[in-house]
Amino acid sequence: MATLELAINEGIAAPPVQRARRLGPLFWMAIGWVALVFAVAILAPVLPMPSPTDMDMLERRAPFSPDHWLGTDGLGRDELARLIYGARISLVVGLCAPVIGLTIGGALGMLAGYFRGRFEALVVGSMDVLLAFPPLILALAVTAYLGQSILNLTLILGVLGIPAFMRVARASTLTLARREFVIAAEALGATHARILLRELLPNVMLPLLAFFLLGVAVTIVAEGALSFLGLGVPPPIASWGSMIGEGRESLDVAPRLAFIPAIAMFLTVLSFNLVGDTLRALTDPRQGAL
Amino acid sequence: MSGSALLSVEDVAVDLPTPRGNLRAVDHVDLSVGAGRTLGIVGESGCGKTMLSRAILQLLPKKARLSGRVMFDGQDLARCDASALRKLRARSLAVVFQDPMTSLNPVLTIGTQLIETLQAHLELDTASARKRSVELLAAVGIPAPEQRLSQYPHQLSGGMRQRVAIAIALSCEPKLLIADEPTTALDVTVQAQILDLLAREQRRRHMAMILITHDLGVVAGRTDEVAVMYAGRVVERAPTTALFKTMRMPYTEALLAAIPKLEAAPHTPLPAISGRPPDPTRPLHGCSFSPRCRYVDGRCRQEKPALSDAESPDHQYACFHPIRIAVGGVT
Amino acid sequence: MPGFVARRLLYLLPVLLAVSLMTFLIASLLPGDLAYVILGDQATPEKVEALRHDMGLDQPIWWRYLGWLGHVLEGDFGRSFRTGQTVLQAVAERLPVSFELMILAELIGLAIGVPLAIACAAKSGGALDRFMTSTAFGMLSVPTFLSAILLIYLFAVELRVLPATGYVPLAEDPSGNLRFFVLPALTLALAEWPGIMRVLRSDMIATLQEDYIALAKAKGLKPSRILFVHALKPSSLTLVTITGINIGRLIGGALIVETIFALPGIGRLLVGAIYTRDLIILQGVVLLVAAGFVLMNFIVDMLYAVLDPRIRHGHT
Numbered sequence: 024m025a026t027l028e029l030a031i032n033e034g035i036a037a038p039p040v041q042r043a044r045r046l047g048p049l050f051w052m053a054i055g056w057v058a059l060v061f062a063v064a065i066l067a068p069v070l071p072m073p074s075p076t077d078m079d080m081l082e083r084r085a086p087f088s089p090d091h092w093l094g095t096d097g098l099g100r101d102e103l104a105r106l107i108y109g110a111r112i113s114l115v116v117g118l119c120a121p122v123i124g125l126t127i128g129g130a131l132g133m134l135a136g137y138f139r140g141r142f143e144a145l146v147v148g149s150m151d152v153l154l155a156f157p158p159l160i161l162a163l164a165v166t167a168y169l170g171q172s173i174l175n176l177t178l179i180l181g182v183l184g185i186p187a188f189m190r191v192a193r194a195s196t197l198t199l200a201r202r203e204f205v206i207a208a209e210a211l212g213a214t215h216a217r218i219l220l221r222e223l224l225p226n227v228m229l230p231l232l233a234f235f236l237l238g239v240a241v242t243i244v245a246e247g248a249l250s251f252l253g254l255g256v257p258p259p260i261a262s263w264g265s266m267i268g269e270g271r272e273s274l275d276v277a278p279r280l281a282f283i284p285a286i287a288m289f290l291t292v293l294s295f296n297l298v299g300d301t302l303r304a305l306t307d308p309r310q311g312a313l
Numbered sequence: 314m315s316g317s318a319l320l321s322v323e324d325v326a327v328d329l330p331t332p333r334g335n336l337r338a339v340d341h342v343d344l345s346v347g348a349g350r351t352l353g354i355v356g357e358s359g360c361g362k363t364m365l366s367r368a369i370l371q372l373l374p375k376k377a378r379l380s381g382r383v384m385f386d387g388q389d390l391a392r393c394d395a396s397a398l399r400k401l402r403a404r405s406l407a408v409v410f411q412d413p414m415t416s417l418n419p420v421l422t423i424g425t426q427l428i429e430t431l432q433a434h435l436e437l438d439t440a441s442a443r444k445r446s447v448e449l450l451a452a453v454g455i456p457a458p459e460q461r462l463s464q465y466p467h468q469l470s471g472g473m474r475q476r477v478a479i480a481i482a483l484s485c486e487p488k489l490l491i492a493d494e495p496t497t498a499l500d501v502t503v504q505a506q507i508l509d510l511l512a513r514e515q516r517r518r519h520m521a522m523i524l525i526t527h528d529l530g531v532v533a534g535r536t537d538e539v540a541v542m543y544a545g546r547v548v549e550r551a552p553t554t555a556l557f558k559t560m561r562m563p564y565t566e567a568l569l570a571a572i573p574k575l576e577a578a579p580h581t582p583l584p585a586i587s588g589r590p591p592d593p594t595r596p597l598h599g600c601s602f603s604p605r606c607r608y609v610d611g612r613c614r615q616e617k618p619a620l621s622d623a624e625s626p627d628h629q630y631a632c633f634h635p636i637r638i639a640v641g642g643v644t
Numbered sequence: 645m646p647g648f649v650a651r652r653l654l655y656l657l658p659v660l661l662a663v664s665l666m667t668f669l670i671a672s673l674l675p676g677d678l679a680y681v682i683l684g685d686q687a688t689p690e691k692v693e694a695l696r697h698d699m700g701l702d703q704p705i706w707w708r709y710l711g712w713l714g715h716v717l718e719g720d721f722g723r724s725f726r727t728g729q730t731v732l733q734a735v736a737e738r739l740p741v742s743f744e745l746m747i748l749a750e751l752i753g754l755a756i757g758v759p760l761a762i763a764c765a766a767k768s769g770g771a772l773d774r775f776m777t778s779t780a781f782g783m784l785s786v787p788t789f790l791s792a793i794l795l796i797y798l799f800a801v802e803l804r805v806l807p808a809t810g811y812v813p814l815a816e817d818p819s820g821n822l823r824f825f826v827l828p829a830l831t832l833a834l835a836e837w838p839g840i841m842r843v844l845r846s847d848m849i850a851t852l853q854e855d856y857i858a859l860a861k862a863k864g865l866k867p868s869r870i871l872f873v874h875a876l877k878p879s880s881l882t883l884v885t886i887t888g889i890n891i892g893r894l895i896g897g898a899l900i901v902e903t904i905f906a907l908p909g910i911g912r913l914l915v916g917a918i919y920t921r922d923l924i925i926l927q928g929v930v931l932l933v934a935a936g937f938v939l940m941n942f943i944v945d946m947l948y949a950v951l952d953p954r955i956r957h958g959h960t
Contacts, residue, residue, distance in 0.1 A: 410855055410858070
């Protein structure tokens with residue numbers, strides 16, 4: 024799963040050559056795009072546009088027009104409206120699922136990296152077991168049996184993200200736990216809880232947040248893939264993935280039906296990746312601490 | 314100074330762009346080494362001696378800028394093209410780095426690293442190259458040389474590894490060997506052995522050698538001439554015995570005083586040189602050593618003393634208040 | 645070396661055991677009574693009860709798990725109640741397809757990624773390097789199904805040079821078979837090459853700064869030799885890790901591509917099993933896939949030891 028794994032793998036490889044990392048124009052364009060997507064998603068209900076579920080059988084696969092800015096899809100529904108409502112889905116799932124990974128995985132990773140010993144072995148071992156399963160299969164099995172719903176989808180994608188966050192949190196904790204400020208806190212008689220919460224957490228949080236953004240990108244892709252196959256969000260809810268899946272049937276006559284949501288998804292994923300990657304480079308715990 | 318030197322470093326300067334400004338690692342250095350002679354370059358860490366050796370070898374980092382001439386055997390190495398330079402390497406110019414653990418490739422066998430050097434420069438088939446490699450390893454004092462060929466660097470001790478590095482350096486009979494702190498990464502007991510090995514090989518092959526070190530004790534008795542470097546410049550240069558007998562630079566005096574002496578009483582405090590070398594991105598107006606010098610005065614802080622050979626052409630120094638008394642007497 | 649292998653194997657066993665337990669639990673605890681499903685509209689309460697008793701579904705779960713595990717260890721993964729095939733038979737049928745896809749995808753990915761990585765590392769910071777790094781980053785943001793759609797549109801719809809779906813076995817018709825695999829393998833490769841390129845490039849750039857590269861230059865070796873022997877070999881460790889991890893991941897993760905291009909591989913087998921509630925197949929295949937992944941990691945570890953003699957001798 025793309026950039027997320029890369030973030031882990033580049034920890035295996037030697038640290039990349041340091042370059043002065045400035046927030047260039049690309050970074051701000053990415054922020055801009057994400058902000059735009061957020062804005063239209065939140066404002067969707069009040070925007071002056073047709074409903075995404077209204078079917079107009081006379082106007083199927085219609086080209087761009089003043090009534091339908093981006094045309095209509097195979098069932099006569101307004102493309103732009105579906106695109107905007109699709110953004111809502113992608114963002115909801117994309118943001119909520121990684122939160123699960125962040126909180127549970129982050130906590131487990133910090134505890135494992137701090138307490139070491141058998142607890143750590145147990146945590147790492149369980150994550151290895153979870154990682155041995157092909158993630159999409161797991162997601163499919165759960166949604167197929169428990170029913171397709173946004174909630175189930177979010178839960179399973181969230182759980183699947185736990186090992187990755189665990190690894191990041193553990194790696195940061197291992198690096199930081201040996202720094203002077205932790206030893207100093209111990210010498211001053213701080214309890215484990217204090218050290219974890221006051222000293223380690225603020226520092227571990229930074230790389231975790233950067234990773235979170237990468238996780239958002241991955242989740243959007245995963246939800247998109249499942250919805251593309253018709254196995255993600257239940258129809259008729261519009262999701263970029265399902266729009267692309269539906270657009271696949273019209274590739275020969277109206278390729279735009281697949282490509283418009285595809286471009287939207289690509290830009291959104293790219294933006295989250297860019298921002299996450301930049302923040303990751305800036306907050307590498309090897310370089311310092313709060 | 315000898316007529317046509319084998320290596321002649323002329324007005325060489327090395328600049329490195331850094332985020333904090335330009336770093337002048339080597340500041341207009343002139344040096345020369347005659348064929349078969351040994352030059353010692355002594356100085357603290359950061360004085361530019363390693364950069365100088367890299368400049369001579371044309372192995373500077375990509376961003377570095379070199380000015381001046383490096384005349385080797387009549388050619389300016391700085392103006393040579395890549396393939397001409399490659400031909401010179403190993404056959405004429407060889408190097409031994411400080412830490413053999415990092416200078417030998419950890420995933421290639423000793424044999425591979427020796428044989429590839431031989432095959433790159435001498436027209437040898439693999440069998441002859443192998444034979445030659447075994448001879449080289451034996452010559453540098455490695456026991457069971459045939460077995461070593463298939464071993465990896467981490468399987469040998471530090472001293473052994475450095476011997477291998479020396480064998481590699483000597484393999485194509487170079488005219489000049491640059492040894493950059495060859496013993497710093499080794500145990501004290503092994504250091505003398507390695508230095509003796511180098512000296513012995515040098516005599517045998519009539520090879521010129523540059524011995525770079527931070528330890529004045531290393532160059533005593535093993536070099537013909539010594540150049541003392543500080544803050545990127547050569548501050549004193551003299552034949553070895555002259556340097557030790559009649560040193561002129563206060564810095565050289567301080568360096569010598571910092572060597573622990575066998576005859577000193579136990580627990581005698583070592584006179585360390587107070588202060589630190591200057592920040593190379595912020596060069597000082599006057600003499601670079603002035604903040605730490607015992608004899609400093611106003612003029613030292615204003616003007617930079619040039620390297621002059623006021624007394625004798627062999628002995629140069631850069632100081633307004635050179636020490637006039639021979640070492641061994643009362644200061 | 646034997647000690648090293650033994651230690652790694654010892655770690656494998658509990659992981660495999662835990663994987664089997666988890667697989668069984670997932671399959672068993674999911675709602676949807678199996679007996680109902682099998683009987684379909686012929687289900688009456690008595691028939692359901694009888695079938696459940698026959699299939700042993702009324703036994704306690706831990707008993708069923710041990711029974712299943714016991715059979716598995718004897719090589720009996722069970723039989724699909726739908727098709728009558730044993731799990732192993734079904735897998736044996738589909739494995740070559742998935743395998744061919746994985747191998748082709750990884751080979752193409754390596755063929756693109758490795759030369760680019762070497763070229764970029766050799767002239768790092770240059771125009772090619774900056775361009776390729778940005779392109780690789782952009783490529784990582786393109787989901788697999790998007791590349792699939794794009795490729796299908798380009799080659800199958802517009803240019804009509806390649807088929808969008810279909811499959812014929814390699815033994816029957818090699819060139820036809822390969823034609824069917826081009827688009828799917830290329831789709832996966834497009835997702836693989838950026839990761840390969842970035843990791844290898846970054847590793848090589850670090851390696852090129854090592855002292856032994858400086859010495860290799862000082863020895864006057866040819867730049868090609870320095871690049872390919874002195875720099876690539878130490879960096880190849882990471883390459884092997886990445887390739888191993890990728891192939892392991894592809895074992896179960898190619899299901900999207902298999903579905904889009906209608907290739908009869910393991911991925912589609914699993915999707916089918918989920919739909920038809922063919923739990924025996926589901927359990928068995930998931931266990932095999934997960935075990936395959938774990939074993940792949942093990943092989944990667946072993947290869948590591950081969951490539952880096954320091955690990956072999958217990959040094960690093």
